[in-house]
Amino acid sequence: MNTRHFSQLPKPYLAYPKVIQGLVFKKPTGPKVLPQVEYVVDSFQVDQKHLQAYNEVCGFKNDGFIPAIYLAVLSQSLQMHMMTTEAFPFAVLGLVHIRNQVKQTRKIGVDERLTLSCKFGELKPHDKGVQFDFITTAKVGNEVVMQGLTTYLSRQKTEKKTTEKAKESRTPEYQLQQVWDIAENTGRRYAKVSGDFNLIHIHAVTAKAFGFKQAIAHGMWSKAKALANINLPDAYEADVWFKLPMYLPSKVEFLTAEQPKETDFLIRNEKSKKPHVSGTVNAL
Numbered sequence: 001m002n003t004r005h006f007s008q009l010p011k012p013y014l015a016y017p018k019v020i021q022g023l024v025f026k027k028p029t030g031p032k033v034l035p036q037v038e039y040v041v042d043s044f045q046v047d048q049k050h051l052q053a054y055n056e057v058c059g060f061k062n063d064g065f066i067p068a069i070y071l072a073v074l075s076q077s078l079q080m081h082m083m084t085t086e087a088f089p090f091a092v093l094g095l096v097h098i099r100n101q102v103k104q105t106r107k108i109g110v111d112e113r114l115t116l117s118c119k120f121g122e123l124k125p126h127d128k129g130v131q132f133d134f135i136t137t138a139k140v141g142n143e144v145v146m147q148g149l150t151t152y153l154s155r156q157k158t159e160k161k162t163t164e165k166a167k168e169s170r171t172p173e174y175q176l177q178q179v180w181d182i183a184e185n186t187g188r189r190y191a192k193v194s195g196d197f198n199l200i201h202i203h204a205v206t207a208k209a210f211g212f213k214q215a216i217a218h219g220m221w222s223k224a225k226a227l228a229n230i231n232l233p234d235a236y237e238a239d240v241w242f243k244l245p246m247y248l249p250s251k252v253e254f255l256t257a258e259q260p261k262e263t264d265f266l267i268r269n270e271k272s273k274k275p276h277v278s279g280t281v282n283a284l
Contacts, residue, residue, distance in 0.1 A: 001119070002037045009041055009116070012077045012195030018084035019092045034132060035086035038119040039078040045113055046070070054193040058221060059228035068104035069224050069238070071116065072148040073194050075136040076220075078118040079150070080195075082134075090130075090154040093198075097219050098131065099151035103237040105284070108138075108145050115139045121149070129156035172257035172264035178229065179270060182217060184249040190221040216245040222277045226265050229254060233283040240279035244269075252276060 051070060052062050060067050083092050108114075121133030136148035187201035199206035200216055207215040219242040227238055246252065250269065257264040261283040267276045 004037065004039050006039065006041045006078075008044060009074060009077050010081050012080050013197070015080040015084040019080075032089040032123060032130060033087075034120040034123055035082070035088065036120075037082065037086055038117055039082055040115065040117040041078070042115060043113055044116070046074075046110060048110055050193065051110065057189050057193050058224035060224070061228075064110055066108040066110055066112075067224070067227065068102045068108070068146045068148075069220070069227060071108075071114075071138045071146050072100065072102050072136060072150065073220060073224075075116060075118045075134070075148060076150075077195055078116070078136075079134050082118065082120070094155060096153040096155065097150070097242055098153050099149075099239075099241050100220065100223060101149040101237065101239045103147040103284070105143075105145050105235050107234050108140070112140050112145075114145075126153055128153060130154050172266075174255035174257045174264070174266055176253055176255050178254045180225070180252050180254060182246065182248060182250045182252060184215070186217055186221065186248055187215050190218050194218065194220065196220075212245065212247075214247040216247055217250070217276075219277065222246060222267055223279065226254065226267060226277060226279065227281070230256065230263055230265065230281055232281065235284040236281055237284060238279060238281045240277055242277060243275040246276040 046066055051066065054060070054070055054073070055062055055067075080092075082088070116136070116138050118134055118136045121135050123130055123132050125131075131151055131153045134148075134150040134152075136146075136150070137144060138146035188203070191197045191201060196218060200210050200212055201207070201218050202215060204214045207213075222242075223238070223240045226240075246267070251271070252267050253270050255266045255268070263281045264279070265281070266278050268274060269276065
């Protein structure tokens with residue numbers, strides 16, 4: 001495992017020219033292997049003005065603590081540079097974000113000094129291609145305060161079914177909590193604070209070039225919006241599956257099902273009732 005150290009978070013936009021190059025120059029054929037590398041930001045404090053802007057877009061309170069999902073968003077900068085700097089075997093623009101998990105072991109103060117690291121997980125077969133993970137860890141000193149798992153799908157032709165769909169052991173008894181009117185500019189607002197300027201999120205015109213009828217919301221914004229509307233414990237794990245695209249603008253329902261130490265949640269289209277995001281928060 002090779003380790004590359006950074007004194008500060010690399011800027012996400014610096015990776016975009018290489019992403020565009022990936023549209024022109026085809027990836028080499030042959031066995032797909034993920035680079036054995038870890039990127040580490042050795043010591044930093046969050047930019048509190050940036051955190052406040054993120055909180056405003058997603059709905060979190062400015063309460064002196066860092067949402068665990070915010071650190072997952074910061075790690076996406078490392079992920080972008082890992083995919084464009086290393087010998088990454090897939091086209092970046094073809095990737096689909098299908099799942100995200102974050103684990104917070106305690107509340108993280110905005111003034112704490114952090115170490116943030118990211119590495120590749122395993123390649124696994126998927127019905128629609130190949131999936132892989134990014135593994136993120138945030139520490140205060142030697143104490144792990146946040147862990148994240150980000151799962152992407154690279155669509156490819158498959159000869160046969162390779163994975164079994166997870167069967168629900170139970171159907172949560174969801175209760176409607178809120179109805180949200182999601183504005184057309186949500187993608188642009190979130191892009192400014194996340195650094196994710198994927199064209200499918202920015203405007204209907206650019207989204208249509210990639211086969212979408214309108215711009216779609218970022219999955220990580222949808223997850224953050226849900227978590228901001230749940231009473232989160234000090235230590236928890238939040239696991240989310242991204243379902244159907246949420247077109248912008250849109251009207252959606254936010255539902256939850258409460259159990260001791262567990263909250264299931266769902267964001268679905270108000271009219272069609274089709275799901276956009278489903279997830280679970282478990283108290284630790």
